[in-house]
Amino acid sequence: MIINVLDKGYAKLINHMGDDMSPVMDARVSTGTDSNPARDDALREFLLEHKHTSPFESMIMQVELKIPICILRQLERHRTVDNCDGIVIESLDENFRKWFSPNEQSGRYTEFKEEFYIPDIILGPDKVNKQGSSKELDQELQDFYKTVLLNKNIEEYAEYDQFIQKGVSKETARFLLSQNVYTIRRFTASFHNWKDLLEKRKTTNAQREAQQYAQSIYTIMQHLWPRSCALLEEHVFGSRNFCRTEVEWIKELLAREGAKEHIASLGSYSERRWTKFLAKLT
Numbered sequence: 668m669i670i671n672v673l674d675k676g677y678a679k680l681i682n683h684m685g686d687d688m689s690p691v692m693d694a695r696v697s698t699g700t701d702s703n704p705a706r707d708d709a710l711r712e713f714l715l716e717h718k719h720t721s722p723f724e725s726m727i728m729q730v731e732l733k734i735p736i737c738i739l740r741q742l743e744r745h746r747t748v749d750n751c752d753g754i755v756i757e758s759l760d761e762n763f764r765k766w767f768s769p770n771e772q773s774g775r776y777t778e779f780k781e782e783f784y785i786p787d788i789i790l791g792p793d794k795v796n797k798q799g800s801s802k803e804l805d806q807e808l809q810d811f812y813k814t815v816l817l818n819k820n821i822e823e824y825a826e827y828d829q830f831i832q833k834g835v836s837k838e839t840a841r842f843l844l845s846q847n848v849y850t851i852r853r854f855t856a857s858f859h860n861w862k863d864l865l866e867k868r869k870t871t872n873a874q875r876e877a878q879q880y881a882q883s884i885y886t887i888m889q890h891l892w893p894r895s896c897a898l899l900e901e902h903v904f905g906s907r908n909f910c911r912t913e914v915e916w917i918k919e920l921l922a923r924e925g926a927k928e929h930i931a932s933l934g935s936y937s938e939r940r941w942t943k944f945l946a947k948l949t
Contacts, residue, residue: 670883675782675849678883681729687894690714690722715898726858735784737846741877768855775838782849783820785813918948
């Protein structure tokens with residue numbers, strides 16, 4: 668399975684292990700029980716909703732990304748914090764490699780291809796998210812930027828190739844190349860850790876290009892594990908956290924006359940779900 672991303676990139680499934688029943692069967696090891704078709708879906712949801720993560724680590728996926736180096740660094744910004752004997756590992760590289768097995772094209776051993784990312788849309792800075800971008804700039808400025816970027820990439824690649832031919836090592840010649848050059852990277856990780864990465868990079872405040880790679884990764888996950896991904900939509904991507912004050916506001920709204928009847932009219936209502944909802948507010 669391969670999904671085209673950006674102008675020259677892709678996300679490709681290389682290998683995987685486990686299916687939607689894997690976390691269910693792993694969890695049942697602790698209770699010594701067999702699969703129960705009437706309860707398996709409920710157990711899977713319980714595990715994910717209540718953050719019992721280890722059963723989901725038996726679902727593993729390896730993907731290959733053809734991706735601009737600057738966007739790859741955005742994916743690597745993801746952290747999965749680990750506590751070892753009470754000591755929090757803070758190192759970005761150490762954390763990333765603990766939960767993701769990355770292997771990347773080496774610019775020391777191979778020559779980069781003349782493949783650079785040229786954005787289709789050029790955005791201006793976002794007024795709220797200082798590190799982000801928002802609305803499109805006028806077309807004339809966009810076209811000018813693309814032309815400058817393209818010409819710069821053509822020129823620098825010609826210099827890169829020229830210096831290699833003159834005897835400069837690849838590991839040194841690559842300093843001439845910009846961050847929008849494409850590289851190839853393979854990632855291997857569990858469902859649980861892919862979920863953590865997607866929480867950070869599939870959101871609207873992530874860089875536009877990083878969102879597109881995150882979405883392509885998620886599309887592959889949905890193909891492999893549709894039931895588990897449906898639970899991500901319900902309990903992770905579609906959920907929100909509230910502070911204590913906000914919880915008090917919700918309680919006040921629910922105490923008003925007709926609140927329960929109104930919620931019941933919205934669908935997906937049951938007395939059991941209503942009871943669980945109220946319990947979360949206590």
